Amino acid sequence: MKTPVVSLVNVTKIIKGKKIIDNLSFNIYPGEVFGFLGANGAGKTTTIRMIVGLISVTKGEILIKGKNIVNCFEAAISEIGAIVENPEMYQFLSGYQNLIHYARMVNGVSKERIHEVAKLVGLSYCIHNKVKTYSLGMRQRLGLAQALLHSPSILILDEPTNGLDPAGIREFRNYVRRLAREEGLAVIVSSHLLAEMELMCDRIGIIHQGKMMGVQTVNEFIHGKKAFMVRFHVDHVENAVQLLTEQFPRHSFHANCDYIEVFLEKTEVPFINKTLVEHNVNVYGISQIAKSLEEKFLEVTGEEKIG
Amino acid sequence: MGNFLKLIQNELMKIYCRLSTWVMYAILISLILVVGFFIKFIIEDPVNGRWQNDMEANISQYETIINKGDLPVTGLEHLQREKKINEYRLEHNIPPIETKSLSGFMLATENLISVVIMFTIIVAARIVAEEFKWGTIKLLLIRPVARAKILLSKYTATIIFAFIMLVVLFIFSISIGAFLFGGSTLKLPYLYYEAGGVVERNIVSHIVNLYSLKSVELLMMMTLSFMVSTVFRSSSLAIGLVLFLMFSSSQIVQILGRYEWVKYTLFANTNLIHYVEGTPIVSGMTMTFSIMMLVIYFIIFNLLSWVTFQKRDITS
Numbered sequence: 001m002k003t004p005v006v007s008l009v010n011v012t013k014i015i016k017g018k019k020i021i022d023n024l025s026f027n028i029y030p031g032e033v034f035g036f037l038g039a040n041g042a043g044k045t046t047t048i049r050m051i052v053g054l055i056s057v058t059k060g061e062i063l064i065k066g067k068n069i070v071n072c073f074e075a076a077i078s079e080i081g082a083i084v085e086n087p088e089m090y091q092f093l094s095g096y097q098n099l100i101h102y103a104r105m106v107n108g109v110s111k112e113r114i115h116e117v118a119k120l121v122g123l124s125y126c127i128h129n130k131v132k133t134y135s136l137g138m139r140q141r142l143g144l145a146q147a148l149l150h151s152p153s154i155l156i157l158d159e160p161t162n163g164l165d166p167a168g169i170r171e172f173r174n175y176v177r178r179l180a181r182e183e184g185l186a187v188i189v190s191s192h193l194l195a196e197m198e199l200m201c202d203r204i205g206i207i208h209q210g211k212m213m214g215v216q217t218v219n220e221f222i223h224g225k226k227a228f229m230v231r232f233h234v235d236h237v238e239n240a241v242q243l244l245t246e247q248f249p250r251h252s253f254h255a256n257c258d259y260i261e262v263f264l265e266k267t268e269v270p271f272i273n274k275t276l277v278e279h280n281v282n283v284y285g286i287s288q289i290a291k292s293l294e295e296k297f298l299e300v301t302g303e304e305k306i307g
Numbered sequence: 308m309g310n311f312l313k314l315i316q317n318e319l320m321k322i323y324c325r326l327s328t329w330v331m332y333a334i335l336i337s338l339i340l341v342v343g344f345f346i347k348f349i350i351e352d353p354v355n356g357r358w359q360n361d362m363e364a365n366i367s368q369y370e371t372i373i374n375k376g377d378l379p380v381t382g383l384e385h386l387q388r389e390k391k392i393n394e395y396r397l398e399h400n401i402p403p404i405e406t407k408s409l410s411g412f413m414l415a416t417e418n419l420i421s422v423v424i425m426f427t428i429i430v431a432a433r434i435v436a437e438e439f440k441w442g443t444i445k446l447l448l449i450r451p452v453a454r455a456k457i458l459l460s461k462y463t464a465t466i467i468f469a470f471i472m473l474v475v476l477f478i479f480s481i482s483i484g485a486f487l488f489g490g491s492t493l494k495l496p497y498l499y500y501e502a503g504g505v506v507e508r509n510i511v512s513h514i515v516n517l518y519s520l521k522s523v524e525l526l527m528m529m530t531l532s533f534m535v536s537t538v539f540r541s542s543s544l545a546i547g548l549v550l551f552l553m554f555s556s557s558q559i560v561q562i563l564g565r566y567e568w569v570k571y572t573l574f575a576n577t578n579l580i581h582y583v584e585g586t587p588i589v590s591g592m593t594m595t596f597s598i599m600m601l602v603i604y605f606i607i608f609n610l611l612s613w614v615t616f617q618k619r620d621i622t623s
Contacts, residue, residue, distance in 0.1 A: 015620075049620075049621065052449045053448070053449065054445060054449065054620070054622075055620035055621060055622060056620060073451075073453070074452070074453065075451070077450065078451040080449065083446075084449070085442070085445070086442065088441055088442035088445070088446070089443065089446075090441070090443060092325050093321070097324065101317050102450065104313035104314070104316060104317050105313070105317070105450035105451070105452050106451055107310070146446060
């Protein structure tokens with residue numbers, strides 16, 4: 001088993017007598033993209049701010065490669081590159097000056113490295129322009145550049161795709177995945193955009209009202225354990241349902257205009273199919289209906305109705 | 308240490324890459340020019356007479372007032388000193404410093420240090436508070452540098468800004484002055500009264516001394532502004548409060564001058580020039596007392612800044 005690079009152990013944060021984060025524990029391993037999912041105000045940003053040492057920890061401990069973020073701040077934070085909420089940069093400085101500024105605060109970042117990172121995020125052509133002339137997407141890239149400058153082993157991105165256009169999001173997602181896969185970075189991404197997380201992350205932790213509701217891999221998360229919903233596209237739907245209900249009384253089949261839906265284990269699918277074919281029902285297609293992350297999310301956090 | 312110098316370099320970059328900083332320099336230099344042209348072209352030339360006659364006239368005028376005897380003690384002391392100095396001039400043949408001379412001009416522009424203090428208050432107020440306002444504080448504090456060090460680099464950068472501005476004031480004053488009035492008068496000494504006798508002093512060293520005494524006030528105002536800015540994270544509050552206190556303090560201290568406790572307030576002690584020329588605000592105050600009070604305030608202000616900055620949760 002790999003050793004975790006980030007480890008939260010029973011972390012609690014109390015602000016003005018109110019429990020914002022309640023006994024949170026989870027580990028993050030090198031080479032994975034960990035999605036930190038929750039509604040606005042669930043405690044994502046508070047947790048991230050604790051991990052990077054911007055706010056204090058009331059109880060519990062946060063270890064970055066075994067180093068406590070509170071007691072060994074400088075050693076621990078050296079491993080982290082982060083964007084916390086919007087990447088706010090110095091508007092009156094150029095992109096390059098902003099990067100120089102952060103490069104001066106760590107050891108061993110050369111001028112070449114600054115240009116290399118600028119090229120990496122695709123800002124080379126305008127790196128000497130003032131940040132106030134940048135678009136939101138360009139600022140987002142500059143934010144990423146400052147986070148990667150010192151080649152950290154952990155990358156923390158708080159709501160990173162805010163304000164990016166669809167093409168930008170896609171590019172960003174691919175880039176993050178590549179960093180994790182090729183450079184072995186551990187990436188923590190927080191978001192309230194479910195579809196986004198589904199595509200970007202390996203594992204997802206759902207936080208709700210300051211509590212961790214569960215950490216699962218994306219596959220487990222969406223598909224559940226073994227059984228899943230299967231849709232059979234057939235002709236004579238009514239007859240087919242009648243037939244199947246007789247043959248497989250344990251299952252409940254739902255008829256629709258041109259398909260049947262049923263909750264099955266994988267191994268049962270061929271038997272159903274065989275039965276249908278043997279009774280001269282034409283099968284046009286069999287598909288697995290994955291639950292979207294959204295449904296799963298609402299299931300886990302408990303849907304709150306408006307009004 | 309190399310690391311710390313880089314932090315200061317960062318802060319200076321953030322100060323000097325802003326247009327407003329250069330506007331401050333432009334204002335300062337224009338003011339020096341305005342003072343210069345005013346003295347050169349608007350003030351009337353002195354009547355060409357012997358300065359000795361003026362001295363004699365002054366002395367007899369002082370004597371009449373002193374003999375009347377209805378002056379408060381401080382005023383009386385002041386006149387007696389002036390009288391002694393005038394007598395000394397006659398005795399040793401040292402003419403007074405003319406306004407329309409390089410020395411006179413330098414003494415006039417020395418007052419522009421108040422403008423430098425004002426600008427320094429603004430810079431000190433902004434250097435911490437604006438990081439919060441811009442949200443850049445978050446990216447600044449997630450570096451492997453202790454918060455105390457970051458704050459110290461900001462404080463040091465503000466001192467450097469103030470020092471450079473003082474140097475600019477001095478150099479521009481002396482060169483514009485030399486250009487307008489010629490440099491010959493610098494040889495004349497400055498006379499002042501100390502420990503019962505009149506003392507001669509080189510004028511340049513006197514002016515440098517004035518600059519350094521005013522720098523104490525500068526440092527205190529800057530530290531106060533820096534503290535308010537750090538604790539309340541609002542640059543406008545810091546600028547407003549400190550400038551208000553700076554401009555109204557002398558009146559307030561005057562009004563409250565009859566109370567003994569006034570001497571423990573910050574603003575009764577910031578103006579050390581009182582001890583060199585003139586009289587203290589509350590009688591019985593000494594330079595040593597004021598310096599001690601200033602050191603106490605200095606420590607309190609800095610403790611407040613550092614402790615709050617160290618402990619603060621960055622939630623903005």
